[in-house]
Amino acid sequence: MIQRTENIIIRTICRILIPAIQLFGLYVIAHGHGSPGGGFQGGCILAASFILMVIALGLEETKRRFTEKLNNIFSSLGVFVYAWTGWMCLLLGANFLDYSVLSAILPADPIKARYLGMFSIEVGVGITVMAVMVSLFIDLVTGGKHGEGL
């Protein structure tokens, strides 16, 4: 069992590094269609920042900042974003995830609409992967009892 650390060096460096890791995760998600990266990888990086928070600051403080309820909402919200991007294409008369017809409801031409559609499913994948990774980690380290362990 690891206690919550009182060490000022670890706390300070984590306080500096965690926002930078999260910013890098958002960068990887946002540039996923043009360069190496994407929703899954960016979501894993975002989840790594929360895992670092659990290791350095303790499970209680992490759950106070990023609650179980918010985690569950995020894990559903990503699937919602992904599925509704596909369903909007179906409703507009094309195949599932055929983004170019989204130009009818977005202020963009079909090529730009394809770009925006890809971006929105990357965002959905990133949100879900982040939330599911964090909840898997918390389940594993506490043996399913979320209040104890670590």
Place this chain on the structure above:
Amino acid sequence: MAPVAVVLISIGVFFMFSGTIGFLRFPDFFTRMHSTGKSDTLGIVLTLTGLALYNLDHGLTLASFLVSLKIMFIAIFWFAGSPTVTHAITRAAFKSKIEPWTKDGRSVIDWPPDKEETK
């Protein structure tokens, strides 16, 4: 800028080499952390700085400048993260009462430390 880059990368590789030799040859946990914690940090930061300078060698454009900036971000985060990780691991070993190595094999005075000291 290529000669400066070559000198920096060579110094960095030397530091990482000596750190690895120390990691393989030193007798116990604390001396190994002492060897790798410092020299690997300096070696990697020097090597990445050399790579960033070498990347600027073929003309200073916006794209190559951005790549060098990203490499320098890696170096900065490594410079912050690696000593912290070394500190955390060594502190955990100290708290779990791993005994330091001594030359004549005798135990260190006042070892294991009291609970108040390790806190």
